[in-house]
Amino acid sequence: MITAEALTKRYGTTTAVDGLSFTADPGTVTGFLGPNGAGKSTTMRMVLGLERPTAGTVLVDGQRYADLEAPLRTIGAMLDARSVHPGRTAFRHLLALARTHGIPRSRVDEVIGLTGLESVAGRRVKGYSLGMGQRLGIAAALLGDPATVMFDEPVNGLDPDGVLWIRSLVRDLAAEGRTVFLSSHLMHELALCADRVVVIGRGRLLADATVAELLERSRGAGLVRVRTTAPDALAQALVRAGAVVTGRPDGALHVRGTSVEEVGAVAGRVGATVLELAAEAGSLEAAYLELTSGSVEYQAGAR
Numbered sequence: 001m002i003t004a005e006a007l008t009k010r011y012g013t014t015t016a017v018d019g020l021s022f023t024a025d026p027g028t029v030t031g032f033l034g035p036n037g038a039g040k041s042t043t044m045r046m047v048l049g050l051e052r053p054t055a056g057t058v059l060v061d062g063q064r065y066a067d068l069e070a071p072l073r074t075i076g077a078m079l080d081a082r083s084v085h086p087g088r089t090a091f092r093h094l095l096a097l098a099r100t101h102g103i104p105r106s107r108v109d110e111v112i113g114l115t116g117l118e119s120v121a122g123r124r125v126k127g128y129s130l131g132m133g134q135r136l137g138i139a140a141a142l143l144g145d146p147a148t149v150m151f152d153e154p155v156n157g158l159d160p161d162g163v164l165w166i167r168s169l170v171r172d173l174a175a176e177g178r179t180v181f182l183s184s185h186l187m188h189e190l191a192l193c194a195d196r197v198v199v200i201g202r203g204r205l206l207a208d209a210t211v212a213e214l215l216e217r218s219r220g221a222g223l224v225r226v227r228t229t230a231p232d233a234l235a236q237a238l239v240r241a242g243a244v245v246t247g248r249p250d251g252a253l254h255v256r257g258t259s260v261e262e263v264g265a266v267a268g269r270v271g272a273t274v275l276e277l278a279a280e281a282g283s284l285e286a287a288y289l290e291l292t293s294g295s296v297e298y299q300a301g302a303r
């Protein structure tokens with residue numbers, strides 16, 4: 001179980017995490033969601049005692065990480081799958097970790113089996129694909145058979161098989177009664193495997209709700225998706241017209257507070273050639289965009 005209370009982290013003038021309180025419970029997959037730079041990794045580093053909070057606390061099973069008697073048996077984490085010595089084999093890496101934590105060698109074989117690494121465990125890590133590296137990171141996290149597991153962006157960059165595997169793994173870990181806490185910047189990804197989501201933006205809590213509650217909130221949330229040859233000019237014109245606009249990684253804009261017709265008309269006025277224009281039904285993604293609209297790139301001054 002992870003409990004954060006008024007957790008705050010400042011770096012100079014940047015407040016990365018700002019009075020954040022939430023709980024991740026046993027038997028539950030808790031998704032930790034927020035746009036890039038929202039403070040997810042900083043929060044996770046504080047859970048593991050890698051950063052000291054400026055204020056507030058974050059506890060694992062009621063204790064600070066530094067006070068845990070057997071940290072690897074209490075919480076297993078994968079924050080950066082690339083943090084393994086490249087010249088080592090997966091087996092050697094896991095064995096070294098196990099030895100320094102009084103974990104039997106038989107558990108190394110177990111986690112290699114659990115993560116499907118049998119056929120590559122004898123190969124040097126430097127030859128691993130991203131997916132294999134993620135599996136190794138997860139194997140290391142599971143080594144101590146911990147009651148809590150925490151993964152930072154576990155599906156980032158994985159192929160569809162890897163994504164499916166992680167989804168079913170986290171569901172299984174929660175079904176065994178473990179606390180599962182995983183971050184993502186993609187709502188649709190978490191919607192498929194999380195029971196509840198803690199949403200943050202600019203270090204602050206925006207929502208702490210079940211996926212069903214968020215879906216309920218998003219009902220009727222009108223969203224227009226548009227892709228044009230001049231996204232910046234269109235975004236600025238739409239914001240001036242009172243809409244809330246979010247830039248998407250694929251170059252499209254998500255626009256709220258307006259209609260398809262209005263977006264088409266504004267695009268015409270600013271001379272942006274429309275490549276794609278559609279109204280999207282209420283969705284979890286829409287609820288998420290609405291929640292985080294204060295913490296993203298394009299934003300109307302007065303809403």
Ligand SMILES: Nc1ncnc2c1ncn2[C@@H]1O[C@H](COP(=O)(O)OP(=O)(O)OP(=O)(O)O)[C@@H](O)[C@H]1O
Pocket residue numbers: 011014015016034035036037038039040041042043185
């Ligand atoms: N060591 C540091 N020194 C200064 N600023 C930092 C440091 N670590 C993080 N930050 C800042 O704190 C904010 C939160 O960063 P963080 O990496 O926790 O966000 P995130 O939600 O994990 O984002 P991403 O998905 O991009 O990793 C950002 O503005 C970041 O630039």
